Amino acid sequence: MNINKIISLYLSLKLFRSILICLLVLLTIISLIDFSDLYFNSRFKENGSFSRTIIMTFQNIPILIDTLLLYSILFGSVLCFIELRKTQEIMILKVNGLSPWQIIIMLSIIPILISIFSLFLLSPIKSISSKYFQINYEKIYGSSENLLTISSNGLWLRDISENSTLIIKGDIIELDKGKIINPTIFIENSQSLFDRIKADFIILKDGFWYLNKYKYSNEKEVQYKPKLIKSSLTKNDLSISSNNLKNLSIFEINAYINILEKTGLPSKKLKLYFYKMLAQPLGFIAMTILSYSLIFGWFSKTPQIKMIAFTICAGLIYFFIQKLFTILGSAGQLPVFIATCFPEIILLSSGLYITT
Numbered sequence: 001m002n003i004n005k006i007i008s009l010y011l012s013l014k015l016f017r018s019i020l021i022c023l024l025v026l027l028t029i030i031s032l033i034d035f036s037d038l039y040f041n042s043r044f045k046e047n048g049s050f051s052r053t054i055i056m057t058f059q060n061i062p063i064l065i066d067t068l069l070l071y072s073i074l075f076g077s078v079l080c081f082i083e084l085r086k087t088q089e090i091m092i093l094k095v096n097g098l099s100p101w102q103i104i105i106m107l108s109i110i111p112i113l114i115s116i117f118s119l120f121l122l123s124p125i126k127s128i129s130s131k132y133f134q135i136n137y138e139k140i141y142g143s144s145e146n147l148l149t150i151s152s153n154g155l156w157l158r159d160i161s162e163n164s165t166l167i168i169k170g171d172i173i174e175l176d177k178g179k180i181i182n183p184t185i186f187i188e189n190s191q192s193l194f195d196r197i198k199a200d201f202i203i204l205k206d207g208f209w210y211l212n213k214y215k216y217s218n219e220k221e222v223q224y225k226p227k228l229i230k231s232s233l234t235k236n237d238l239s240i241s242s243n244n245l246k247n248l249s250i251f252e253i254n255a256y257i258n259i260l261e262k263t264g265l266p267s268k269k270l271k272l273y274f275y276k277m278l279a280q281p282l283g284f285i286a287m288t289i290l291s292y293s294l295i296f297g298w299f300s301k302t303p304q305i306k307m308i309a310f311t312i313c314a315g316l317i318y319f320f321i322q323k324l325f326t327i328l329g330s331a332g333q334l335p336v337f338i339a340t341c342f343p344e345i346i347l348l349s350s351g352l353y354i355t356t
Contacts, residue, residue, distance in 0.1 A: 019076030076293035115281030178204035289351035
């Protein structure tokens with residue numbers, strides 16, 4: 001086997017071991033806190049039980065792993081590189097002809113593999129696990145009133161009108177006008193059945209749905225006289241969706257974004273989530289390179305405690321910048337691509353600059 005391949009495998013395994021140790025430690029601590037919180041809040045609920053709390057804790061693990069991966073790479077990289085610094089192994093590799101760039105390429109293998117695992121394996125598992133967690137959560141605390149739900153067939157809206165349930169299915173919604181295009185309205189009658197009304201459009205205004213050019217399913221003639229149906233909703237309620245982002249895997253998000261745009265609902269939050277997932281590999285690689293550059297570059301002659309503290313602080317500054325850019329992106333102050341990718345580009349550029 002080529003000597004470079006052996007060195008690459010050795011460094012990769014060493015880095016992977018450190019990252020895995022940090023992930024398991026963080027996961028254990030957070031899971032115990034999560035279990036304590038769930039059990040404390042559900043112990044007096046009718047459907048709350050010790051066994052259900054354990055099940056929910058395990059169902060939440062894939063979500064926690066996804067959240068903790070970047071922190072684990074930061075702490076694991078620091079742990080690994082401190083150990084390599086003590087044994088002078090990196091120095092020996094450099095003396096024997098390996099350049100810093102070759103070492104960086106070797107160390108980037110593990111972040112890339114973790115990214116592939118996160119995107120294509122963990123994401124679908126997280127999606128399924130999150131749905132089961134939500135089912136158990138609603139069994140304990142009750143289901144929330146889901147006003148607006150999106151599906152491949154369009155949008156579905158639930159409303160209450162004078163003690164009767166309304167279910168509205170529409171193709172497109174104009175939030176600024178409170179207008180739903182091509183709606184079908186299902187109104188609960190006294191026999192607990194639903195009357196159906198079709199219309200060209202309906203408008204929510206001053207606590208009423210205004211209908212024009214509509215007809216009941218059992219009538220052939222179109223009614224042109226305006227009809228008012230009392231509503232319990234406001235225009236702001238129309239933008240609330242019951243779909244949980246964590247319930248969507250990377251394979252489902254793009255199609256869901258298209259449905260949102262087709263129905264006229266805002267998709268910026270989901271686009272930020274999607275682009276952030278796609279930018280994840282860059283962040284993993286950048287975090288590893290920055291840790292290496294600081295420990296074997298700027299802080300190579302610094303006492304070990306200070307070195308660890310400075311490197312972790314640099315990583316935490318990145319987390320702050322990433323959060324800031326996400327908030328600015330959500331508020332529409334930055335384009336989605338810049339809000340999600342720019343922090344990773346800054347981090348990677350900083351690591352490569354220090355290396356040179």
